[in-house]
Amino acid sequence: MENTKIIERSHQRGVFYAVLAALSMSVMALFVKLASPHTTNAMTIMFRFGVSFLYIISVLGYHYCRGKKFPLKAHKISLQLGRGVLAVATMLLFYYSLRYISLVDGTVLVMTNPLFIPLLGVFFLGQKLSWKILSFVIVGFLGVLLILRPGVELFNVYSLYALAAGLTGALVIVQLKLIGKHDDPQTTMLYYFTIAFIFSALLSIRYWVTPDMHTIFLLLMVGVTGTIYQAFLIRASWHTSAIAVGSSLYMAVIFSGIIDWLVWHDVPSLVSVIGMLLVFLSSYFVLRSGKSK
Numbered sequence: 001m002e003n004t005k006i007i008e009r010s011h012q013r014g015v016f017y018a019v020l021a022a023l024s025m026s027v028m029a030l031f032v033k034l035a036s037p038h039t040t041n042a043m044t045i046m047f048r049f050g051v052s053f054l055y056i057i058s059v060l061g062y063h064y065c066r067g068k069k070f071p072l073k074a075h076k077i078s079l080q081l082g083r084g085v086l087a088v089a090t091m092l093l094f095y096y097s098l099r100y101i102s103l104v105d106g107t108v109l110v111m112t113n114p115l116f117i118p119l120l121g122v123f124f125l126g127q128k129l130s131w132k133i134l135s136f137v138i139v140g141f142l143g144v145l146l147i148l149r150p151g152v153e154l155f156n157v158y159s160l161y162a163l164a165a166g167l168t169g170a171l172v173i174v175q176l177k178l179i180g181k182h183d184d185p186q187t188t189m190l191y192y193f194t195i196a197f198i199f200s201a202l203l204s205i206r207y208w209v210t211p212d213m214h215t216i217f218l219l220l221m222v223g224v225t226g227t228i229y230q231a232f233l234i235r236a237s238w239h240t241s242a243i244a245v246g247s248s249l250y251m252a253v254i255f256s257g258i259i260d261w262l263v264w265h266d267v268p269s270l271v272s273v274i275g276m277l278l279v280f281l282s283s284y285f286v287l288r289s290g291k292s293k
Contacts, residue, residue, distance in 0.1 A: 014240025018248035021232035026255035051223025075182030084195025100158035109162035116170035143278025
């Protein structure tokens with residue numbers, strides 16, 4: 001009985017951290033959108049990963065000095081490099097889409113990665129795709145079509161960038177699955193933030209726009225809230241299952257909708273809301289059905 005209570009408390013704590021991660025993600029997207037007219041996507045990503053890089057170096061350096069050592073050499077540097085580059089590509093697509101579409105649309109589209117993962121698992125991990133999961137994936141993409149067609153036009157091309165970010169984000173997760181077979185999680189975090197920061201910094205040289213103090217503040221807030229998101233996400237994963245974390249993260253859609261309403265007085269159409277519900281429900285059932293994998 002006591003063990004059951006401990007597990008329940010741990011689960012509740014994990015869900016709480018996941019909701020805080022969702023809130024942090026929405027606030028980060030807000031600062032990205034506010035900064036976008038004054039800077040480039042490459043510089044935004046450089047600040048995003050720069051703050052996280054300094055944070056992870058400080059944390060791991062502290063633990064390393066206290067004797068909690070971890071391997072500094074990656075088993076396959078190519079996988080680590082690929083994950084870092086894909087992460088930058090995901091943010092480039094997502095941040096670019098936020099220049100032209102609402103926070104709530106961008107958030108729900110970039111969080112379609114659970115729908116892509118089963119399809120990618122067939123090609124990269126040799127997993128079998130059941131008809132049950134395939135049916136959930138199809139329903140999810142029907143929801144995506146409703147989101148992509150909220151008005152008269154057939155497709156909003158900028159929404160497709162956010163959807164593409166969902167695909168590359170799924171590739172990042174598949175890469176992490178492959179990396180996890182060989183490398184320590186702390187080693188992976190160190191390589192991830194280092195590679196992503198260096199790559200985005202090199203990219204920002206090509207697209208450099210000297211920022212004023214207001215823009216620097218917005219960019220730093222992107223980095224700070226993005227790092228807070230990462231920290232809460234890790235803590236949530238410690239306390240509860242991936243299904244609970246993944247499902248709770250969809251609170252970001254609600255938070256983004258509230259921010260859209262408060263800042264830009266933008267309210268999603270009924271068609272878009274139905275699409276978001278289909279994406280959420282199908283993603284939840286995909287996560288639940290594939291929990292053993």
